[in-house]
Amino acid sequence: MDKSRTPRGLTLSLTFALLAGSFGFAVHTASAAGTGKLPVERLGKRLFRETRFGHFFMAHSNGDVNTVLSSGEPLVDAEANYTGDPATLPDPMQGQAINCMQCHLGRQDAMVAGGGNRAFTDFAVHSPIPPRADDPGHNYNTARNATSIVGARVHGDADHMLHWDGQFGSMTELVAGTLSGRNFGWLATEQAQALHQVAEVIRGDDGHNSLARTFSGGWRYRALFQCNPRVQAEYRLPARFCMDLKTATDAEIVGAVAGVMSAYLQRVDFARDSMGRHTGSPYDQFLIANRLPRSPKAGETPLEYGARLLRRVEALSNPKFVNDGRFKYHGQRPFAFGSHELHGLVMFLRRPAGPVITPEEVAQSGIGNCVACHAPPEFTDSMMHNTGATQFEYDDIHGEGSFANLTIPDLAQREADPDAYLPVTAAHPNAAEPFRRPADASAPGQADLGVWNIFANPDFASRQASLREFLCAIDTRRFEDCGSTDAELLDRAIGVFRTHTVRDMGDSGPYMHSGHFKTLDDVAMFYHHAGEHARDGLLRNADPEIQNIALEHPDLPDLEAFMASLDEDFQE
Numbered sequence: 209m210d211k212s213r214t215p216r217g218l219t220l221s222l223t224f225a226l227l228a229g230s231f232g233f234a235v236h237t238a239s240a241a242g243t244g245k246l247p248v249e250r251l252g253k254r255l256f257r258e259t260r261f262g263h264f265f266m267a268h269s270n271g272d273v274n275t276v277l278s279s280g281e282p283l284v285d286a287e288a289n290y291t292g293d294p295a296t297l298p299d300p301m302q303g304q305a306i307n308c309m310q311c312h313l314g315r316q317d318a319m320v321a322g323g324g325n326r327a328f329t330d331f332a333v334h335s336p337i338p339p340r341a342d343d344p345g346h347n348y349n350t351a352r353n354a355t356s357i358v359g360a361r362v363h364g365d366a367d368h369m370l371h372w373d374g375q376f377g378s379m380t381e382l383v384a385g386t387l388s389g390r391n392f393g394w395l396a397t398e399q400a401q402a403l404h405q406v407a408e409v410i411r412g413d414d415g416h417n418s419l420a421r422t423f424s425g426g427w428r429y430r431a432l433f434q435c436n437p438r439v440q441a442e443y444r445l446p447a448r449f450c451m452d453l454k455t456a457t458d459a460e461i462v463g464a465v466a467g468v469m470s471a472y473l474q475r476v477d478f479a480r481d482s483m484g485r486h487t488g489s490p491y492d493q494f495l496i497a498n499r500l501p502r503s504p505k506a507g508e509t510p511l512e513y514g515a516r517l518l519r520r521v522e523a524l525s526n527p528k529f530v531n532d533g534r535f536k537y538h539g540q541r542p543f544a545f546g547s548h549e550l551h552g553l554v555m556f557l558r559r560p561a562g563p564v565i566t567p568e569e570v571a572q573s574g575i576g577n578c579v580a581c582h583a584p585p586e587f588t589d590s591m592m593h594n595t596g597a598t599q600f601e602y603d604d605i606h607g608e609g610s611f612a613n614l615t616i617p618d619l620a621q622r623e624a625d626p627d628a629y630l631p632v633t634a635a636h637p638n639a640a641e642p643f644r645r646p647a648d649a650s651a652p653g654q655a656d657l658g659v660w661n662i663f664a665n666p667d668f669a670s671r672q673a674s675l676r677e678f679l680c681a682i683d684t685r686r687f688e689d690c691g692s693t694d695a696e697l698l699d700r701a702i703g704v705f706r707t708h709t710v711r712d713m714g715d716s717g718p719y720m721h722s723g724h725f726k727t728l729d730d731v732a733m734f735y736h737h738a739g740e741h742a743r744d745g746l747l748r749n750a751d752p753e754i755q756n757i758a759l760e761h762p763d764l765p766d767l768e769a770f771m772a773s774l775d776e777d778f779q780e
Contacts, residue, residue, distance in 0.1 A: 246475075247441075247442060247443050247444050247445055247446075248445060248446060248449070248468055248471045248472065249471070249472045249475060250423045250424065250442070250443060251423065251424060251432055251443070251445065251468050251472075252468050252469045252470075252471055252472020252473065253423055253472055254419045254420070254422070254423035254424055255465055255468060255469045255472075256307070256308045256309060256312075256469055256472065256473075257307050257308070257309050257419055258307055258409070258419065259301060259304040259305045259306065259307045260273055260305065260405075260409045261307070261387050261392060261402075261405060261406050261409060262281075262305050262306045262307070262338065262392040262393045262394075262405075263338060263340075263392060263393030263394050263398070263401075263402070263405075264281040264283075264305045264306065264338055264393050265277065265281075265305040265405075266401070266405045268305075273408055273409045273412040273413060274412065274413065274414045274416065274417075277303070277304065277305065279303075280301070280302060280303035280304050280305065281301075281304070281305040281306055281338065282339075283306055283310075283336055283337075283338050283339070284299045284301040284302055284303075284304060284305065284306060284310060285299060285302055286298070286299050286302070287299045287313075287317065287323075287330060287331050287332070288330075288331060288332040288333075288336060289322055289323070289331045289332075290331055290332060290333050290717065290718045290723060290726060291322065291331075291726065293322055294321075294322045297317050297320055297322060297323045297331060298316075298317060298320055298323075300313070300316040300317075306338060306391075306392060306393065308386070308469075310330070310335075311329070311330045311332075311335045311354040311391070312326075312328040312329060312330070312354065312357060313326035313328070313329065313330055313331075314326055314327075314328065314778075314779070314780040315537070315779065315780070317331070318537050324537065324538075324539075324715070325537030325538070325715050325777070325778065326356075326715055326716070327356040327358045327712045327715035327716050327778045328356050328357045328358050328476060328780065329353075329354050329355060329356045329357075329715075329716045330354050332349070332353075332354070332723070333349075333353060333718055333722075333723035333724075334349035334350050334351065334352065334353065334646060334723055335349065335350045335352075335353070335354040335391075336348065336349050336350075337349060337350055337390055337391055337393070338390075338391075338392070338393035340393065340395065342395070343390075343395055345640075350391070351644050351645050351646055351656050352372050352646075352656065352721045352722065352723070353718055353719070353720065353721060353722065353723035355372065355708050355716070355721075356708070356709075356712070356715070356716040357473060357476065358476055358477060358478060358711075358712065358778060359476075359477050359478055359586070359709060359711065360379065360473065360474070360476075361379075361474045361475075361477070362586050362588070362590065362709075363590040364510070364586070364589065364590040365687060366589075366590050366591060366677070366678065366681075366687045367674040367677070367678075367687075369590070369592075369674065369678065369706060370382045370706075371706070372658060372705045372706050372721040373644075373658045373659050373661055373662050373705065373706070374592065374659055374662055374671060374674070374675055374678060374706060375662050375668065375671065376671075377670065377671060377674060378470070379469075379470035379473055379474060380463075380466045380467055380470040381466075382470075383465075383466040383469045383470055383473070384462055384463065384465075384466035387402065387406055387462065387465070387466070388402035388403055388406075388462070389402075390632070395637065396632050396633055396634050396636075396637040397634065397637050399634055400458075403458040403459055403461075403462050404458050406458070406461065406462050406465060407456075407457075407458040407461040407462060409429070410429040410430065410433060410453065410461050410465065411429075411430060411453050411461070412430075413428050413429040413430065414428060415427055415428040415429075415431075424443050425440060425442075425443050427439055427443055430453055432444075432445055433445065433449065433450065433451055433453060433461070433464060434450065434451065434452065434453055435447065435449075435450035445468070448467075449464055449467060449468055451464055476780060478711060478712065478776060478778065479776060479778075483503075484503075485502045485503050485585065486502070486585055486711075488776030488777065488778070489711065489712070489773060489774050489775060489776040490530050490543050490544055490545040490549070490773040490775075491545055491549070491553070491770070491773045491774050492776075493530045493543075493545065494527075494528075494529070494530050494545035494549070494550075494773070497528040497529075497530060498524060498527055498528050500517065500520050500521065501513070501516065501517060501520065502585060503585050504585075509583075510583035510584065510585070510586065510589065511579065511580070511583045511589075513583065513584065513585075514557050514579040514583045514584055515557075515559075515579075517557060517584060518554065518557040518558065518579075521550070521553060521554060521557070522554065527550060529544070529545055529546045529547070529550075530543070530544055530545040530546075531544045531545075531546060535775065535777055536777045537715070537777050537778070538714055538775055538777070541772075544773075545773050548765070548766045548769040548770075549766070549769045549770045549772075549773040550770075551766040551770075552766040552767045552768070552769050552770025552771070552773075553770045553773075554574075555574050555575070555576040555578075555759070555763055555766065555767050555770075556576045556578045556579060556582075556767060556770055556771075557576075557578075557579045557584075558574065558575050558576060558577070558579075559575065559577050559579060559580065559756065560575060560577065560756050560758075564755065564756065565577075565743075565755060565756045565758055569758060570743070570758045572758070573758050573759060573760040573763055574758070574759070574760075574763055575756065575757065575758040575759070576735075576757060576759055576763075576767060577739075577753060577756040577757045577758075578710075578735075578757075578767075580753040580756070581593055581707050581751075581753060582707070582709070582710050586709055586711075587709045587710045587711050587774065588707045588708060588709040588710070589707055590706075590707065591678060591681055591682075591687070591706075591707055592658075592659060592678045592679070592681075592682065592704050592705060592706050592707065593682065593704060593705070593707055593751040593753070593754075594658075594682075594702065594703040594704045594705070594749050594750060594751050594754075595705075595720075595735075595738060595751060595754060596703070596734075596738040596741060596742070596747045596748075596750060596754060597703070597705070597720040597721060597722055597724065597734070598611070598647075598655055598656055598657065598658065598703040598705075598721075598722065599611040599612075599703065599741075599747060599748055600724065600734060600737070600738070601646070601647045601656075601720075601722045601724045602614070602647040602655050604647075604724070605647045605648070605649050606647070606649070606652055609746075610652075611655065611748055612746070612748050614652075614653075614655060615653075616643070616657065616660075616702060617629055618695060618698070618699070619664055619694055619695040619698045620695070622664075622698075626639065626665075627639045627640060628640055628642075629641075629642065629643060630661065630665055630667070631644045631661050631662075631665075631667075633667040633668075634667075635666075635667050636667065641661070642654045642655075643655060643656065643657040643660060643661055644656060644657070644661045646722060647722075656721065656722065657701070657702050657703055658701070658702075658703055658704045658705040658721065659675060659678070659679065659701040659704040659705065660698065660701040660702050660703075660704070662675060663675045663676075663679065663694075663697060663698055663701045664694040664697070664698050673689075675701075676689050676697060677689055679692075679697045679700050679701055679704070680692065680697070682700060682704070682751060682752070683700075683752065699749070700749065702748065702749045703748065703749055704749075705720075705721045710771055710774060711774045711775075711776075712774060712775050712776055712778055713728065713731075713771055713772075713774065713775065714772060714775040715775065715778055719731050720734075728768040728771050728772060729764070729768055731768075731771075732759070732764040732767050732768050732771075733764065735757055735759060736757070736759045736760070736761070736763075736764060738750075738754050738757065739754060739755065739756070739757030739758060739759065741754075742754040742755035742757075743755045
């Protein structure tokens with residue numbers, strides 16, 4: 209559900225923030241293969257696949273939440289394929305209507321030619337959204353690539369932050385906002401109808417469909433959410449999710465649904481051992497084989513751990529390589545970590561000696577500085593940065609240097625005419641949102657500026673304190689308010705996006721918020737050029753760490769090999 213067309217006004221935001229507190233849940237560490245054993249996980253998986261929450265089903269069901277549609281939603285006829293070969297893939301919801309799995313797949317197309325395993329993401333460059341004749345401006349796709357949500361519970365010492373632009377502060381908020389947003393076909397002015405549709409499905413479900421039989425033993429949603437004592441223990445929800453559906457409001461029911469789905473999604477994780485350490489990738493097995501440290505010590509930051517790991521790796525005199533297996537979901541590629549992956553790991557972890565790279569270090573090359581934002585073991589700092597991805601997408605379409613000349617309004621200009629610049633929300637349903645759209649040859653004033661759309665935007669009031677600290681941390685490296693003005697931080701927010709993990713990238717392409725890069729080779733080449741651009745002062749609003757990347761063409765294949773060694777046979 210990590211996309212960009214989920215409008216949310218201030219009132220709804222506050223409502224769901226309160227509901228998130230009412231339906232809190234404990235976070236557990238579990239391997240992906242172990243999900244679905246608890247009642248809340250079973251029901252969460254069912255709700256994640258529920259096809260009756262969207263606008264299309266409501267409009268074609270004649271008020272009967274248990275009807276079988278005579279024809280499915282056109283959007284789910286096929287999955288768009290970012291490789292283009294073939295152009296489309298089988299869609300697991302064909303003949304039905306949209307649900308969360310539409311954009312967050314697992315093994316559904318793992319064995320399909322041109323498809324593959326997915327780590328809870330889709331195959332599209334920009335995920336499609338349900339077309340609406342009364343919303344002609346947004347009839348085709350989201351602005352962004354749907355990211356993997358595996359391991360989304362991890363956020364280090366920073367606040368929890370979800371979506372590429374930090375729009376949501378919790379999984380519960382994200383789920384509730386998605387169910388009532390444009391990704392499910394609802395317009396910004398239809399949030400009350402959206403809540404009512406979800407609530408009516410929960411109230412009126414008869415338990416006869418395949419999802420009910422597979423995940424709930426045929427029990428109706430009503431029995432499960434009312435915690436009927438006759439429900440078997442394997443399906444019985446914890447008391448904190450129980451409610452009287454006769455008296456509960458639509459918003460309260462949606463809050464409970466979001467809480468259950470969030471509890472399930474928080475357990476969707478990569479393979480870990482009983483101590484919470486990663487075990488599933490060739491890289492992890494290399495660490496185990498060589499008795500290398502696999503996680504930070506008490507009081508050690510991930511960046512400090514990365515530096516310690518680098519020292520230990522460079523001191524290996526006779527490394528034990530991993531070369532005795534094959535992936536199940538990555539074609540015929542060996543499950544291996546050899547000399548090329550090791551060299552790539554060293555480059556990934558290597559940083560300049562000082563805060564700014566020297567000309568001598570640039571000439572030496574082999575300094576990836578990737579660890580600055582993707583420190584192990586999670587391979588993300590859970591922060592926000594401008595890597596230059598928006599600029600490269602824009603310049604590839606409009607010409608080198610075009611993004612540097614793009615006119616972007618300051619805070620005063622934006623406040624004077626919010627409909628001209630800001631995203632669609634319930635408070636601004638007719639907003640043009642030119643800076644929350646992908647670059648387009650026919651629209652030179654259009655680009656995706658990321659956090660710029662959310663920060664200092666009163667329609668997202670509950671996110672402002674947290675986003676201030678994220679933006680301050682870009683320069684200070686500390687997650688705290690730096691005292692800068694909103695106007696100053698808004699300029700700092702241009703092109704800034706959330707840092708995602710680079711674990712299991714083989715199951716989550718295409719890459720970056722724009723989906724602009726199809727392969728790991730494309731990603732490595734992008735960072736090679738981004739480092740050069742930043743040092744030459746050509747990268748607009750560049751994160752300070754980007755200038756410290758010094759990679760030449762001969763370095764890139766080994767760096768790609770290392771990143772591929774972070775893949776694992778993710779199963780949900």
